[in-house]
Amino acid sequence: MASGGGGAYGDGNQKIDYVFKVVLIGDSAVGKSQILARFARNEFSLDSKATIGVEFQTRTLVIEHKSVKAQIWDTAGQERYRAVTSAYYRGAVGAMLVYDITKRQSFDHIPRWLEELRGHADKNIVIILIGNKSDLEDQRAVPTEDAKEFAQKEGLFFLETSALEATNVETAFTTVLTEIFNIVNKKNISAGESQGNGNSAPLAGKKIVIPGPAQEIPAKSKMCCSS
Numbered sequence: 001m002a003s004g005g006g007g008a009y010g011d012g013n014q015k016i017d018y019v020f021k022v023v024l025i026g027d028s029a030v031g032k033s034q035i036l037a038r039f040a041r042n043e044f045s046l047d048s049k050a051t052i053g054v055e056f057q058t059r060t061l062v063i064e065h066k067s068v069k070a071q072i073w074d075t076a077g078q079e080r081y082r083a084v085t086s087a088y089y090r091g092a093v094g095a096m097l098v099y100d101i102t103k104r105q106s107f108d109h110i111p112r113w114l115e116e117l118r119g120h121a122d123k124n125i126v127i128i129l130i131g132n133k134s135d136l137e138d139q140r141a142v143p144t145e146d147a148k149e150f151a152q153k154e155g156l157f158f159l160e161t162s163a164l165e166a167t168n169v170e171t172a173f174t175t176v177l178t179e180i181f182n183i184v185n186k187k188n189i190s191a192g193e194s195q196g197n198g199n200s201a202p203l204a205g206k207k208i209v210i211p212g213p214a215q216e217i218p219a220k221s222k223m224c225c226s227s
């Protein structure tokens with residue numbers, strides 16, 4: 001069911017102006033898969049299974065009258081289930097770094113995830129830090145201020161979300177997607193429509209954004225590649 005904001009949950013034959021790949025990363029069980037389920041299908045499951053390998057889901061939404069397909073990739077937080085790292089990050093223009101506000105360790109590991117991200121992704125990737133499970137306030141182990149300060153220091157967006165209560169999930173995605181949209185739009189303007197490959201602009205130089213017809217996406221919006 002659509003929750004407003006012009007999003008479409010199905011992928012019909014609509015015209016797509018942009019496809020943005022966004023990756024979810026963070027420790028196991030912080031709620032990455034449920035954040036994605038909430039955003040892509042407006043669903044939530046309390047007995048969510050650990051992700052094995054990689055999967056992605058898409059949702060198309062409208063930003064400034066343009067149709068933007070968000071292709072959100074989710075992988076296992078558990079090392080043994082993780083797929084090839086470089087392939088996961090390839091082409092990503094956005095990243096959501098997720099921790100669980102009730103698990104201090106998941107926050108303490110964020111610098112490691114950030115390091116992996118910065119080692120593998122485009123250096124201009126848009127990053128948001130997400131403290132999930134904000135509905136469990138009575139079990140909070142990470143003060144909001146600590147995370148806010150960290151995000152500021154590292155130049156990241158920051159929000160606390162609850163996939164369970166659907167708090168801020170939509171805002172988290174639209175924050176990242178709108179920022180990417182603005183960067184790409186600026187790039188298009190500065191590149192003067194000249195094939196769009198001006199390498200000096202942010203997020204340029206990589207085939208990460210495909211204006212015009214959408215890139216090929218497998219018929220099923222979910223796939224698995226656990227080897």
Ligand SMILES: Nc1nc2c(ncn2[C@@H]2O[C@H](COP(=O)(O)OP(=O)(O)OP(=O)(O)O)[C@@H](O)[C@H]2O)c(=O)[nH]1
Nearest residue numbers: 028029030031032033034046048051077162163164
């Ligand atoms: N209370 C609460 N529980 C949540 C929330 N989001 C996820 N959970 C629960 O946390 C557990 C783990 O969620 P997942 O989405 O599977 O976690 P994950 O980060 O994808 O885990 P991996 O696939 O192992 O990396 C599940 O039992 C979820 O139902 C939330 O916002 N609030």
